[in-house]
Structure formats: structure tokens, C-alpha cells
Amino acid sequence: MILDGKWRQSAEVTPDGSLLILDQRDLPHRISWVTLTTPEQAATAITEMWTRGAPLIGIVAAFGLVFAVRNNPSDDNFNTSYQYLVQTRPTAINLAWALNRMRDVLLPCPVSDRYAVALETAKQLIIEDIETNKAIGRYGLELIKKHFQQHNHKPVNILTHCNAGWLATADWGTALAPIYMAHDAGIPVHVWVDETRPRNQGALLTAFELTNHGVHMTLITDNAGGHLMQHGLVDMCIVGADRVTKRGDVCNKIGTYLKALAAFDNQVPFYAAVPLSTFDHSLEDGVKEIPIEERAASEITHLSGMTSQGELAEIRLTLEGLRVANYGFDVTPARLVTGIITERGMRALPTS
Amino acid sequence: MILDGKWRQSAEVTPDGSLLILDQRDLPHRISWVTLTTPEQAATAITEMWTRGAPLIGIVAAFGLVFAVRNNPSDDNFNTSYQYLVQTRPTAINLAWALNRMRDVLLPCPVSDRYAVALETAKQLIIEDIETNKAIGRYGLELIKKHFQQHNHKPVNILTHCNAGWLATADWGTALAPIYMAHDAGIPVHVWVDETRPRNQGALLTAFELTNHGVHMTLITDNAGGHLMQHGLVDMCIVGADRVTKRGDVCNKIGTYLKALAAFDNQVPFYAAVPLSTFDHSLEDGVKEIPIEERAASEITHLSGMTSQGELAEIRLTLEGLRVANYGFDVTPARLVTGIITERGMRALPTS
Numbered sequence: 001m002i003l004d005g006k007w008r009q010s011a012e013v014t015p016d017g018s019l020l021i022l023d024q025r026d027l028p029h030r031i032s033w034v035t036l037t038t039p040e041q042a043a044t045a046i047t048e049m050w051t052r053g054a055p056l057i058g059i060v061a062a063f064g065l066v067f068a069v070r071n072n073p074s075d076d077n078f079n080t081s082y083q084y085l086v087q088t089r090p091t092a093i094n095l096a097w098a099l100n101r102m103r104d105v106l107l108p109c110p111v112s113d114r115y116a117v118a119l120e121t122a123k124q125l126i127i128e129d130i131e132t133n134k135a136i137g138r139y140g141l142e143l144i145k146k147h148f149q150q151h152n153h154k155p156v157n158i159l160t161h162c163n164a165g166w167l168a169t170a171d172w173g174t175a176l177a178p179i180y181m182a183h184d185a186g187i188p189v190h191v192w193v194d195e196t197r198p199r200n201q202g203a204l205l206t207a208f209e210l211t212n213h214g215v216h217m218t219l220i221t222d223n224a225g226g227h228l229m230q231h232g233l234v235d236m237c238i239v240g241a242d243r244v245t246k247r248g249d250v251c252n253k254i255g256t257y258l259k260a261l262a263a264f265d266n267q268v269p270f271y272a273a274v275p276l277s278t279f280d281h282s283l284e285d286g287v288k289e290i291p292i293e294e295r296a297a298s299e300i301t302h303l304s305g306m307t308s309q310g311e312l313a314e315i316r317l318t319l320e321g322l323r324v325a326n327y328g329f330d331v332t333p334a335r336l337v338t339g340i341i342t343e344r345g346m347r348a349l350p351t352s
Numbered sequence: 353m354i355l356d357g358k359w360r361q362s363a364e365v366t367p368d369g370s371l372l373i374l375d376q377r378d379l380p381h382r383i384s385w386v387t388l389t390t391p392e393q394a395a396t397a398i399t400e401m402w403t404r405g406a407p408l409i410g411i412v413a414a415f416g417l418v419f420a421v422r423n424n425p426s427d428d429n430f431n432t433s434y435q436y437l438v439q440t441r442p443t444a445i446n447l448a449w450a451l452n453r454m455r456d457v458l459l460p461c462p463v464s465d466r467y468a469v470a471l472e473t474a475k476q477l478i479i480e481d482i483e484t485n486k487a488i489g490r491y492g493l494e495l496i497k498k499h500f501q502q503h504n505h506k507p508v509n510i511l512t513h514c515n516a517g518w519l520a521t522a523d524w525g526t527a528l529a530p531i532y533m534a535h536d537a538g539i540p541v542h543v544w545v546d547e548t549r550p551r552n553q554g555a556l557l558t559a560f561e562l563t564n565h566g567v568h569m570t571l572i573t574d575n576a577g578g579h580l581m582q583h584g585l586v587d588m589c590i591v592g593a594d595r596v597t598k599r600g601d602v603c604n605k606i607g608t609y610l611k612a613l614a615a616f617d618n619q620v621p622f623y624a625a626v627p628l629s630t631f632d633h634s635l636e637d638g639v640k641e642i643p644i645e646e647r648a649a650s651e652i653t654h655l656s657g658m659t660s661q662g663e664l665a666e667i668r669l670t671l672e673g674l675r676v677a678n679y680g681f682d683v684t685p686a687r688l689v690t691g692i693i694t695e696r697g698m699r700a701l702p703t704s
Contacts, residue, residue: 028670029671195549197547197573197574197575203652203653203670207670207671208671219675221550221607222549222575222607223548223549224682227606227644227679227681227683228679230609230682230683254575254579255578257579258610258613258614259610261578261617262610262613287583300573301571302657304667305655305668305669307667307668313659315656315659315665315667316657317552318555318559319559322559323568323571324570324571325571326573326576327579329579330579330582
């Protein structure tokens with residue numbers, strides 16, 4: 001998508017087979033790029049969230065394997081690296097999906113070919129991710145267009161949570177792809193952007209993306225969505241997901257469930273937009289079965305931003321030594337989900 | 353309640369008839385007190401949230417009238433000051449309730465007696481507020497005790513939103529009074545404290561209060577409550593309120609509605625704890641009829657806290673110039689509320 005007037009991807013392969021990623025740590029205040037060349041760097045980029053978003057961490061992990069086989073293409077090294085990378089984040093299924101795809105292609109390969117095949121396969125993941133997101137965007141666009149036509153061509157108000165935009169994928173995004181396509185097709189859309197505590201991916205990343213692309217948006221607190229829906233100010237919700245169970249339970253950023261409850265209570269359609277690789281057909285009951293990552297207390301107690309002197313600084317919001325619990329995700333039961341938009345169209349839910 | 357080892361009230365009358373309030377702007381990092389002596393100071397203390405909480409702003413506004421009649425006890429000055437003070441915050445009904453009580457006592461009084469009567473009436477408001485909150489606390493304690501006895505004497509997990517503690521009243525609090533009484537009675541309670549964006553009253557004030565009193569607590573993001581309730585980690589929710597309609601719709605800090613939806617979806621009892629003065633019998637449908645205050649964008653985009661050098665500093669979290677909407681309150685329909693704890697016991701709701 002467009003960044004500083006140029007079309008860029010969140011992850012780009014360099015001519016020497018390294019991976020150039022947009023470092024998201026200081027966004028929106030500073031735009032910087034990092035080149036990854038080792039499995040350890042790929043793992044750190046994921047665990048420390050230089051990069052994030054379920055589809056994108058799958059791609060970065062796959063490149064971690066590319067770098068591993070470049071160093072040493074043996075089965076032993078491959079398997080060790082696979083184990084190391086698959087544990088970087090527990091909730092998103094795309095991470096394991098991308099690594100499994102690499103494994104299924106590479107292990108049958110002669111050792112001497114592995115690096116070349118790994119690089120081609122990982123590059124292919126990027127290409128497919130972009131095509132997938134564009135397809136999701138086109139199916140989502142139809143929903144937005146239909147709403148627009150059925151409601152006297154009034155601007156369509158869409159609420160999203162966290163960031164499932166081009167910063168969470170190689171390009172276009174999942175939940176935001178339909179919004180970009182609607183905007184580009186001339187349909188007036190307005191996005192309610194949840195700030196998304198504790199890491200503020202909405203306030204920092206989604207706001208940055210949409211603003212760069214010229215999409216009309218308003219930042220709100222995570223607390224505000226219910227009030228907006230009660231007052232008819234939201235026409236639909238579209239979110240991404242880190243894992244979707246067989247029956248359609250949606251695991252996504254913490255707080256998604258609360259928005260789905262409010263949408264259901266106010267008859268606002270609630271969609272998740274995901275690649276099919278997000279489905280985990282081995283699970284039924286997402287609340288009981290999906291592991292929920294717990295993250296550091298400092299994500300809640302400390303915040304970074306710009307001082308009035310234009311410097312990046314960190315502050316501690318709270319008293320020191322407070323007990324904090326920081327769950328990264330929650331699960332929205334399928335009964336609250338209107339539909340799941342995939343690259344093959346709307347996935348029907350058994351319960352809806 | 354206990355602050356620095358001493359029993360203090362959030363608002364204390366000085367011997368010369370001024371009002372000493374705990375300045376909540378720099379809490380929990382700095383504890384400082386401000387003496388109010390003019391109606392303008394009382395209004396500023398309310399609008400700029402040096403002090404806050406529905407019951408407490410009623411008291412501070414009443415003292416604004418005391419200061420007004422001390423300067424000039426005429427009807428004209430009284431009425432002008434009343435109008436000026438009643439508009440300081442639109443959502444909480446206690447503000448108008450306290451001012452009306454002052455008006456009903458003072459206007460029939462001879463002008464020469466007005467200052468003395470005003471001071472006595474306002475002092476009486478403080479005494480009554482404390483007695484009211486203690487009564488709310490005793491009724492709420494019964495609910496907690498019953499749960500404790502019926503669940504094998506396991507610790508009782510209570511979720512609260514915003515701050516309805518002693519910092520929001522003259523003393524004890526409304527939602528937190530039952531918790532303090534349970535704690536003091538030796539019942540093991542644990543409080544899930546919502547951070548309460550955008551002003552973080554939970555992270556800053558509720559955490560500060562509970563910690564000072566030795567109550568076991570855990571800070572969470574506003575997004576986390578639904579996940580906790582899905583996993584059986586919340587036994588009941590208790591919140592305060594700024595206005596309750598005749599049928600029991602509860603207007604409280606933005607985000608309360610989302611927690612009530614999650615509580616309802618998971619069969620967790622959801623209580624509001626309020627003085628009877630919080631009821632507005634002139635209203636039925638809270639969503640349609642209660643005015644919701646909109647506040648400055650900077651409450652969302654900017655945050656203050658301690659730097660690593662131990663200085664208070666402000667940072668800007670987001671890009672400059674973002675469009676922001678900052679609704680201060682929302683309305684929880686009575687159908688989601690298990691009961692309303694008042695100083696005269698549980699108020700039955702027609703729909704529950």
C-alpha cells in the first residue's frame with residue numbers, strides 16, 4: 001500500500017534473499033525498516049513485535065526457516081529451527097500453517113536443493129498472501145457496496161478492532177482490504193478505529209494506515225463501541241483473526257468478544273475477514289481449546305510517545321509494583337459472528 | 353479511608369468554611385490537596401476533574417453555592433451561581449440533586465441567614481454521603497458474604513470499572529464500599545480493576561485506593577473483562593453510576609455497557625451501587641434520554657506518567673491531527689442489570 005507516496009509491502013525480499021520488514025515498534029512516529037538475515041532475528045522480530053499480524057508473522061517465520069537452511073540444510077537443523085520458530089507466539093495458527101507448508105515442501109527435498117526451494121516457497125507465501133487478501137477485499141467490498149446501495153448511498157460506518165491491515169500482512173490486510181477497496185471504488189466509508197489497549201495497534205497502526213491512504217476515520221477508546229452501536233453509528237464490524245475453529249469461533253485481539261456482544265445486542269453485522277489458513281479444523285470450542293498468550297505487564301503499565309520536544313519517550317502510567325494480568329486474545333463464539341469473509345467468499349457458519 | 357496511614361476524606365471542610373479536596377490530577381504519582389474558596393474554583397475543580405465521581409462533584413458544587421452566598425447572598429447571585437455550577441458536567445444527576453437541595457433550603461431563607469444555612473447544609477451533605485455509602489457497603493457486603501459462603505469460602509473475584517471508591521465520594525465510595533467492608537470483615541476478596549480509558553481512573557485511582565487499603569487486586573485492560581468472565585474468573589461485577597432511570601437503566605463511565613453484556617452472556621451477576629439520589633425518576637429510556645458528555649480529544653491522544661528519571665511528563669501517543677471522538681459515558685439497559693444496591697437495600701428492577 002502507499003507509504004510516503006510509494007507502494008510498499010510490509011515484508012519485501014531483497015536481491016540477496018534477506019527479508020526487509022517495516023519495523024512497527026516506533027510507528028507512527030518513526031518509519032524505519034529492518035533487514036532480517038538469521039533465524040534468531042526472525043524469531044526476535046516476532047516475539048518482540050517488530051512485526052505482527054497473524055499472516056505476516058507466518059511469512060516472517062517462514063523466512064526464519066529460509067535463513068536456517070541457508071546456514072545448514074540438514075534435517076536436524078531444520079527440525080530444531082522449526083521448533084524454535086513455532087513457539088514464538090502461541091495463538092495465531094498461520095504461524096504453524098506457514099512453517100508446516102515449508103516443512104512439507106523441504107523435508108522431501110535433497111539437502112543440496114533445500115535453500116533454493118525454501119526461498120522460492122517463502123517468496124510464494126508472500127505472493128499468495130497478497131492475492132488472498134485482494135480476494136478477501138473483493139468479497140468484503142460486495143458487502144459494503146450492498147449496504148451502501150440499500151441505505152440511500154449514505155457513508156458506511158465500519159468499526160474495526162486492532163490492526164488487520166496491510167501492516168499485519170504482506171499487503172492490503174484482511175479486515176481492512178474491503179475498506180481500501182470500497183474507498184478506491186468511490187464508496188464513502190468511515191472507520192471507527194478502536195485504540196486497542198494495551199499495545200494500541202488501532203491508535204498507532206490502523207490510524208496510520210488509513211490516514212496514509214486517505215480513508216476517513218475516527219479514533220475511539222475500546223470502551224466506546226457499545227455506545228456507538230446503541231446509537232446507530234456503526235453499520236458493520238469487520239475484524240481480523242488469529243485462529244478460527246471448525247465451528248467458527250473467532251480468536252482475535254483481546255476485546256473483540258466485547259464488540260461482538262455489542263454488535264449482536266444491536267443487530268449490527270459482525271464479520272471476521274481471514275485467509276482460510278486461519279482456520280484450525282482440529283478445534284471446535286475456541287473458548288476451551290485455543291491457548292491464549294499472556295504478555296508482559298509493562299505493555300499495560302508503560303507507554304511510549306512523543307514529548308512536546310518531539311522526542312520519543314516512555315512513561316510509567318501506574319504505581320510501581322501493581323499486579324497486572326495481560327491476556328493478548330479472546331474468543332468470540334460463532335453464535336455472535338454474522339459471517340467469515342475468506343478468499344473463497346463468505347464462509348457459512350453452522351450456527352448463524 | 354486510609355491514606356499515608358491516616359484516615360482522610362476526599363473533601364474536608366476547614367474551620368473557616370473552605371473546602372479542602374484531594375487533587376486527583378497527579379494521582380497516584382503525587383498526593384496534593386487544594387483549598388477551594390470561590391464558586392469559580394469549585395466549577396474549575398469539577399470541569400477540569402481535579403475532583404470527580406458523581407457523589408463528590410455534587411458536594412463540591414454545593415460548596416460552590418456556599419462560596420457564592422458568602423460573597424453575595426441575593427437571589428440573583430444565587431440563581432446565577434446555580435446555573436453556572438449545574439452546567440459544569442451534564443451527565444451525573446447528583447450534581448443537580450445536590451444543587452437543588454441547596455436551593456430548596458436557601459431560597460426560602462432570609463438573605464442574612466443564607467451563608468450560615470448554606471454552610472450547614474453543605475456540611476450535612478458530606479455527613480449524609482458518608483452514612484449513605486456505609487449503608488450501601490453493608491448491603492453489598494451481604495451479597496459478597498452470601499457468595500463466599502455458597503462457594504466453599506473461596507476468594508470472591510469482583511470486577512469493577514472506573515472509580516466509584518472513596519475518591520469519588522466524601523468517603524468509602526459506592527461500588528467499592530462493599531469491597532472495603534468485605535475486606536475489613538476478613539472475607540478474601542480480589543478485585544479485577546479495569547484500566548478505564550481514556551482517563552484511566554481504574555489504573556490510577558482504583559488501584560491506588562485498593563492498594564493503600566491492602567485489598568488484593570489485579571489491573572487489566574478494559575478489553576480483558578469478557579475473556580475473564582468466559583473463563584469463570586469473575587464472580588460478580590459492581591460498578592457505580594452517574595444516573596439511573598426510573599426503570600433501572602444505568603448510565604456510567606463509557607465501557608460499562610460492554611462489561612454488562614459480557615456478564616449477562618456468562619451469567620455473572622452485575623450490580624450498580626448508588627445512592628438513591630442517583631435515580632432520575634423523570635427518565636425511562638436511558639439510551640434515548642440521558643445526555644452523554646463528550647470530552648476533549650487530548651484525553652485519548654495524550655497521557656501523563658512518570659519518566660525513568662522520576663519526573664511527571666506528558667506524551668502524545670498518536671499521530672497529530674487525528675479525528676477523535678471521546679464519549680464519557682454509556683447506558684446499560686436495565687435488562688442486563690441484576691440489581692441496584694442502594695442505602696435502603698437492593699432496588700428491585702422491573703425487568704430482572
